[in-house]
Amino acid sequence: MPLSWYLLVAAVLFSIGLYGVFARRNAVAILMAVELILNAVNINLVAFWRYRTPESSAGMAWAIFVLVVAAAEAAVGLALVISIYRNRDSVVAEEMDLLKN
Amino acid sequence: MVEQIIFIIIAVLTIGSALVVVTNRNLFHAALALMVSFLGVAGFYVLLEAGFLAAAQLLVYIGAISILIIFAIMMTRRMMQTTEAPYNTQWGLGLIAAGLVLAILVFVVVGYWPLPPDASVYLQTRTQVSDAVIQNSVVELGKAFVSPDAYVLPFELASILLLGALVGAIVVAWPPQEEGEA
Numbered sequence: 183m184p185l186s187w188y189l190l191v192a193a194v195l196f197s198i199g200l201y202g203v204f205a206r207r208n209a210v211a212i213l214m215a216v217e218l219i220l221n222a223v224n225i226n227l228v229a230f231w232r233y234r235t236p237e238s239s240a241g242m243a244w245a246i247f248v249l250v251v252a253a254a255e256a257a258v259g260l261a262l263v264i265s266i267y268r269n270r271d272s273v274v275a276e277e278m279d280l281l282k283n
Numbered sequence: 284m285v286e287q288i289i290f291i292i293i294a295v296l297t298i299g300s301a302l303v304v305v306t307n308r309n310l311f312h313a314a315l316a317l318m319v320s321f322l323g324v325a326g327f328y329v330l331l332e333a334g335f336l337a338a339a340q341l342l343v344y345i346g347a348i349s350i351l352i353i354f355a356i357m358m359t360r361r362m363m364q365t366t367e368a369p370y371n372t373q374w375g376l377g378l379i380a381a382g383l384v385l386a387i388l389v390f391v392v393v394g395y396w397p398l399p400p401d402a403s404v405y406l407q408t409r410t411q412v413s414d415a416v417i418q419n420s421v422v423e424l425g426k427a428f429v430s431p432d433a434y435v436l437p438f439e440l441a442s443i444l445l446l447g448a449l450v451g452a453i454v455v456a457w458p459p460q461e462e463g464e465a
Contacts, residue, residue, distance in 0.1 A: 183286060184408055188327065189392040191294045195301055195320075197385035202305035204377025205370045210355050211310060214317050217348065218301050221324045224336075232331040236412050239423040243434050245336055246424075249343050250441045254448035256348045260355040261452035267359045268458070276371055 188229035196222035207274045209263045213256065220252045290330060297323030308369045310356045318349045335421045 195218055202215025224245050231241020267273050270280075296319065303316035321344040328337035427433035 183290060186392050187290060187294075188331070190389065191298065191327070193385060193388035193392060194298050196388065197381045198298070198301045198305055200384055201377055201381035204380060205374035206305065207369060207371045208310060210352060210359065211305075211313060211369070213355075214304055214313060214352060217317065217344070217352075218304060218320065221321065221344075224340075225324060225327050228328055228331050228333050228336060232333065233409055236410070236420065237416060239420060239427045239433070242333060242336060242420065242424050243427055243437075245333075246339065247437060247441055249336075249339055250445060253343055253348060254445055256351055257452040258448050258455070260351055261456035263355055264358055264456045273359045 185229060185233045188225060192222040192225040192229070195219075195225070207276065209266070209273045209275050209278070210260070212275060213259045213263070216259075217252060217256065220248060220255075224248050286330065289326075293323050293326040293330070296320075297327070306369075311353070314349065314353050314356055317352065318345055321345050321349065332417050333420075335424065 199215045199218030199222060202218065203212055206212050206215060227241055227245045227248065231238075231245070235241060263273055266278055270277065272278075300316040300319040300323065304313045304320060307313040307316065321340060325337045325340040325345075328334070328340060428438045429435055
């Protein structure tokens with residue numbers, strides 16, 4: 183199976199996530215789309231590791247670090263959403279304009 | 284041949300549920316589809332013989348992040364009725380931009396640009412490595428994470444990042460204190 187199969191699937195997943203980030207109004211939905219993007223990147227990392235340098239641990243290590251950062255991002259992002267919901271009674275991204283003006 | 288069929292099944296599952304994630308009006312259904320998508324990615328890791336990453340994907344993404352997202356959806360449920368518009372006014376532009384990114388990525392991956400097709404590394408098939416190398420890769424990864432020659436510094440930084448992020452998340456989500464109560 184050529185490497186390009188994995189890269190194509192990851193590219194499609196990345197673009198779907200990108201569309202979700204651009205188009206969704208709900209902040210939680212935007213965070214879910216970001217998780218899709220990070221997963222697409224991880225597929226790429228692991229596929230390149232397996233096809234190019236299976237004897238090195240660099241590719242796997244990168245994928246683990248992406249996983250860690252994704253977990254941290256989800257925790258902080260969802261805490262922010264809940265905090266904003268509590269203060270503004272809204273989770274719509276375009277209504278989060280506290281820093282405007 | 285079997286591997287290709289499994290790959291295509293997993294790819295259809297992953298991409299199909301990813302589409303549900305970004306299009307479904309009901310956020311809860313979108314979160315469930317996101318879990319299916321994570322499961323598909325774990326399947327890719329198994330196909331790529333990265334068993335440790337597949338297990339980590341199951342634990343961290345399906346076990347932790349999905350549950351966190353579902354909690355957040357339930358806590359903010361009242362605001363997001365399914366009757367409300369799920370997309371902002373610029374979703375058309377977003378679709379065009381995402382389509383353009385996809386077109387560029389496919390162009391690069393298929394190998395017509397910027398490399399000529401015959402110079403492309405993307406068409407290479409997987410080199411067979413022995414089971415010992417695959418099993419050893421987890422051992423090597425564990426050693427690399429604590430080795431001063433490899434990733435001990437990023438590893439410790441990652442733990443500090445996680446600690447900071449989780450403490451920060453608690454502080455941010457803490458209910459506002461009444462005057463005099465603190």
